Amino acid sequence: xxxxxxxxxxxxxxxxxxxxxxxxxxxxxxxxxxxxxxxxxxxxxxxxxxxxxxxxxxxxxxxxxxxxxxxxxxxxxxxxxxxxxxxxxxxxxxxxxxxxxxxxxxxxxxxxxxxxxxxxxxxxxxxxxxxxxxxxxxxxxxxxxxxxxxxxxxxxxxxxxxxxxxxxxxxxxxxxxxxxxxxxxxxxxxxxxxxxxxxxxxxxxxxxxxxxxxxxxxxxxxxxxxxxxxxxxxxxxxxxxxxxxxxxxxxxxxxxxxxxxxxxxxxxxxxxxxxxxxxxxxxxxxxxxxxxx
Amino acid sequence: xxxxxxxxxxxxxxxxxxxxxxxxxxxxxxxxxxxxxxxxxxxxxxxxxxxxxxxxxxxxxxxxxxxxxxxxxxxxxxxxxxxxxxxxxxxxxxxxxxxxxxxxxxxxxxxxxxxxxxxxxxxxxxxxxxxxxxxxxxxxxxxxxxxxxxxxxxxxxxxxxxxxxxxxxxxxxxxxxxxxxxxxxxxxxxxxxxxxxxxxxxxxxxxxxxxxxxxxxxxxx
Numbered sequence: 275x276x277x278x279x280x281x282x283x284x285x286x287x288x289x290x291x292x293x294x295x296x297x298x299x300x301x302x303x304x305x306x307x308x309x310x311x312x313x314x315x316x317x318x319x320x321x322x323x324x325x326x327x328x329x330x331x332x333x334x335x336x337x338x339x340x341x342x343x344x345x346x347x348x349x350x351x352x353x354x355x356x357x358x359x360x361x362x363x364x365x366x367x368x369x370x371x372x373x374x375x376x377x378x379x380x381x382x383x384x385x386x387x388x389x390x391x392x393x394x395x396x397x398x399x400x401x402x403x404x405x406x407x408x409x410x411x412x413x414x415x416x417x418x419x420x421x422x423x424x425x426x427x428x429x430x431x432x433x434x435x436x437x438x439x440x441x442x443x444x445x446x447x448x449x450x451x452x453x454x455x456x457x458x459x460x461x462x463x464x465x466x467x468x469x470x471x472x473x474x475x476x477x478x479x480x481x482x483x484x485x486x487x488x489x490x491x492x493x494x495x496x497x498x499x500x501x502x503x504x505x506x507x508x509x510x511x512x513x514x515x516x517x518x519x520x521x522x523x524x525x526x527x528x529x530x531x532x533x534x535x536x537x538x539x540x541x542x543x544x545x546x547x548x549x550x551x552x553x554x555x556x557x558x559x560x561x562x563x564x565x566x567x
Numbered sequence: 568x569x570x571x572x573x574x575x576x577x578x579x580x581x582x583x584x585x586x587x588x589x590x591x592x593x594x595x596x597x598x599x600x601x602x603x604x605x606x607x608x609x610x611x612x613x614x615x616x617x618x619x620x621x622x623x624x625x626x627x628x629x630x631x632x633x634x635x636x637x638x639x640x641x642x643x644x645x646x647x648x649x650x651x652x653x654x655x656x657x658x659x660x661x662x663x664x665x666x667x668x669x670x671x672x673x674x675x676x677x678x679x680x681x682x683x684x685x686x687x688x689x690x691x692x693x694x695x696x697x698x699x700x701x702x703x704x705x706x707x708x709x710x711x712x713x714x715x716x717x718x719x720x721x722x723x724x725x726x727x728x729x730x731x732x733x734x735x736x737x738x739x740x741x742x743x744x745x746x747x748x749x750x751x752x753x754x755x756x757x758x759x760x761x762x763x764x765x766x767x768x769x770x771x772x773x774x775x776x777x778x779x780x781x782x783x784x785x786x787x788x
Contacts, residue, residue: 275568302573307762316574323580339584340646341624380583383626383646388586390576390694395583420577427576432568436576437587437693439617439671445693453576490621492584543671544587545620563624 275301279525280429280470287466294456294466295418298425317417320387324376324399327386331375339381341563344493348375351501365408366505373400373504377497390427390436393443393485393492394450396500398423401454401507405461415461422460423453426473433525434532438485438544441535447499448480448531452524454507459514474520474527476510481527482534484542486549489560495550570696571712579695581640587672588618588625591691593645594711594787596634598699599676601785602717603685607657607678610635613664615673618691628661631674635659639787640695669700705747705756713742713760715785716770721778722748722755729776730757737769754780 277283277297287297303310331337336346351371354360360367373396380386380395389398398420406416427436430449435441455472464472480503488494520527541548550556570576581590600607612631614622622628632648635657644651652659664675670690678685688701699707702717709715716734720726727746734741739761748755765784773782 275572278568298573305572313573317577320578320580340626383583383589385580385641385643386583387578387580388590388695389578390586392581392583392586392589392695395586398577421573424573424577428570428573431570431576431694435693436570437672437691439587440693487621487624490624492625540671544617545671546624547620 275305275428277429278432280426280473281523281525283425283429284466284470293418293422294425294460294469295421298421314417317420318413321413321417321420323385323387325403327376327379327384328372328399328403330384331379337375337378337382337384339378339491339493340383341489341491341493343488343491343559344381344497345378347497348372348378362505365404366508368404368407369400369504369508370501372403373397374497374501376400377500381491381493381497389423390431390449390453391446393438393496394446394500394503396497397447397450397503397507398454398457400500400504401458405458411461419457419461422469423457426456427453430528434528435535440543441531442538442543443483443485443499444480444531445535446485447503448477448483451480451503451507451510452476454504455510455514458507458511462511462515464515468514470524471518471520472510472514474522474524475513475518476507477524477527477531478520479506481530484538484549485544486542486551487544487546488551488556489563490546490551569692575694575696575712579640581695582643582645585625586695587691587693588621588627589630590640590695591672591697592618592627592630592674593634593638593640594695594697595674595687595689595691596631596676597637597787598689598697598711598785599678599685599687600635600637601787602687602702602783603678603680603683604783605680605683606655607635607680609679610657610659611677612659612661613675614661615664615666615668616671618672618674619663631676632659635678670698702756702758704749706745707758708745709743709758709760711785711787713762713788714764716759716761716765717783717785718757718759718773718779719781720755720757720776722752723778726755726776726778727757730773733769733772734759734761737766739763739765739769
C-alpha cells in the first residue's frame with residue numbers, strides 16, 4: 275500500500291483526484307494482483323452477508339445468544355422506531371436498531387463480517403444499510419463506502435490495534451466508529467480531508483474505552499456499544515460534513531489510542547477480569563453460566 | 568505492516584461471536600490441520616492468556632476444533648464441531664496453559680495421525696488475522712494470508728537455492744520467506760508465502776529433492 279497514515283491517504287487522494295474508495299481499490303488490486311472487478315465482487319458479497327445479518331436479527335423473536343443473556347434488543351429498538359418519533363430521530367434510530375441486530379446475530383454464532391472485528395461487527399452494517407434505505411443508494415455505491423472504511427481501518431490497525439485483547443474496546447468499537455464515520459462522509463460527497471477529520475472526531479470520543487465483556491462473552495456490553503457506536507458514527511460524519519475539524523490531527527489521535535491501549539491493565543483487555551465483567555452482577559451472571567454448563 | 572490489505576480489515580466473513588477468539592482460532596486450527604495433511608486422530612490444544620480466560624464463552628474451543636476439521640471461518644458447522652469430531656473418532660484434549668506467551672491470544676496445537684505429527688504455535692491478533700509463531704519447533708513468522716509452502720529439509724549448502732529455483736521455474740512469485748534451523752547441518756525449515764497456490768507439480772518435485780523431508784501446503788485465506 276502506498277499509504278501508512280491518514281495524512282498520506284488524504285494527500286494521495288488529493289494529488290490524484292481520487293476518492294478514498296477509488297485509491298483503496300487500486301492499491302488492493304496492486305497488492306494482491308487481482309482485478310478491480312474481482313475485488314469489488316468480493317466486497318459486494320460481504321455486503322450481502324451484512325444485509326442478511328440485519329434481516330436475521332429483526333426476524334420475529336430476534337436473534338438469541340447461546341448463553342441466553344442477550345437477544346431481541348435490535349427488534350425492540352426497531353419497533354420503537356416504527357412506533358414513531360424516537361428521540362434520536364428515525365434514521366439514527368434505524369442505524370442503532372440494525373447495529374444491535376447484527377451484533378445479536380454474531381452472539382448467536384450466526385454469520386457476520388468482521389468490521390474490523392466481530393465484537394464491532396454491527397456498526398458498519400448499521401450505518402450503511404440504514405443509509406442505503408434512507409438515500410436510495412445502489413449496492414455498488416455502498417460497497418465503495420466499505421472500501422473507504424477499509425482504508426481507514428488499515429491505517430488504524432497498522433499504527434495502533436484493532437483487538438480488544440491488545441488495546442481494549444477503543445480498538446474495536448472505537449475503530450469501527452472511525453471507519454464508519456469516514457465512509458459516511460465520503461458517501462455523502464465530503465472530501466477525503468473531511469473524511470479524515472471525521473475519523474479523528476470519532477476516535478476522540480472512544481479513547482480509553484475498556485474491553486470488559488461479562489463472562490468473556492461478546493454480548494454485555496458489546497451489543498449495546500455497537501448500537502450507540504452507529505449513532506456516534508453518524509454524528510461524527512455530520513460534524514465533519516459541517517466543516518468541524520479534528521484540531522489534533524487524526525493520525526495523532528490514533529497514536530493516543532495506541533498509547534492508552536499499551537498502558538491499559540490486562541483486566542481491561544478482554545480477559546473478563548475487570549470492568550463490567552467484575553461487577554457484582556457481572557460476577558453473578560458468570561457464576562450462573564458456569565453452573566448451567 | 569501487520570495488516571496487509573483491505574480484506575484483513577473488512578472481513579473475514581465468519582461465524583460469531585469473536586473475530587480473534589472464534590475466526591482467528593479456527594484459522595490457527597486449520598493451519599495445524601493442513602500442516603498434518605490429513606484428519607487428525609489425536610489433538611492436544613493448550614490455550615494461553617485471554618484464550619485461556621474466555622475460550623468457553625467465545626466458542627474458541629469449537630472454532631479450533633472446526634479448524635482441525637478443515638472448516639473455513641464462515642462454516643455454519645463450527646457450532647457443532649464437538650459432535651463432528653466425536654463422530655470422526657478424533658480424540659482431543661483442550662487444556663489451559665500458564666506462562667507468558669508472545670501475545671494475549673495464544674494457542675499451541677499438537678496433532679497426530681499414524682506416524683505423522685504436527686505442532687503449531689499461533690496468535691490471533693485481531694479481526695481474524697493470525698500470526699504463526701512456530702511450526703514443529705521452528706520459528707515460523709507467517710500469517711496465513713497467502714498460500715504457504717512449508718518445507719522441512721536438511722541444513723545443507725545449496726538446498727535453499729534448489730528450492731527457490733524450482734519455485735521460480737513454476738512461475739510462483741515469493742512474497743515472504745523464512746528460513747530456520749535447529750542446528751548447523753541439522754533439521755531446517757523453509758516457509759514460503761506466495762502470491763498463488765503452488766501447483767501440484769511443484770510440490771511433487773520439491774518432495775523429490777534429496778535433502779527435503781516433507782512439503783506441506785497451507786491455504787487458509
